[in-house]
Amino acid sequence: SYVLTQPHSVSVAPGQTARISCGGHYIGTKSVHWYQQKPGQAPVLVVYGDSDRPSGIPERFSGSNFGNTATLIINGVEAGDEADYYCQVWDTSSDSWVFGGGTEVTVL
């Protein structure tokens, strides 16, 4: 089955840029979605289709996807961005949704 690999944690200073990677075999050929989850809350979609933002999500959130790595980019990180972030793709070979293991973002 398809596997998505994320770093366990990322630390970033306020105002700096956080980059969260999501590795997968030829993931650049898939459409990647990203979710933010704060403690005790349900996940929230922050980026879909590699780089698009749902309404209400700040422009600070963006994404890219090429080759074997997709990346969620958070510009001008704020304290409120502290959360776990998960990437997701649809695996056509197994007809299943796949989530990455999640990355904990800490704002220093």
Next chain:
Amino acid sequence: EVQLVESGGGLVQPGGSLRLSCAASGFAFSSYSLNWVRQAPGKGLEWVAYISGSSSPIYYADSVKGRFTISRDNAKNSLFLQMNSLRAEDTAVYYCAREEQTGISPSFDRWGQGTLVTVSS
């Protein structure tokens, strides 16, 4: 306002059964595919099952195939997950999530708040 509200969680013994429900409101329920996603304590998200708006097709994660059954009642705007032969490793918060067709691939644009299932003797 779109709402998804899960219910039916609780404590069950290994080998037991439980039926989860997800009540939906604020959107054309039958037009949307839905999913169950779970999260074990302190762990990441795990997709469990998918059902289309018409109830076909249906897909399951290998970890629950043959034990769990997803279904829906479009007349009652409700989604269900029948869980049988429960194991300790099924302990998790279970979320229902709506799929929205976004670009070339759908994504989960709305989630419920989750219901906790604990499998323990």
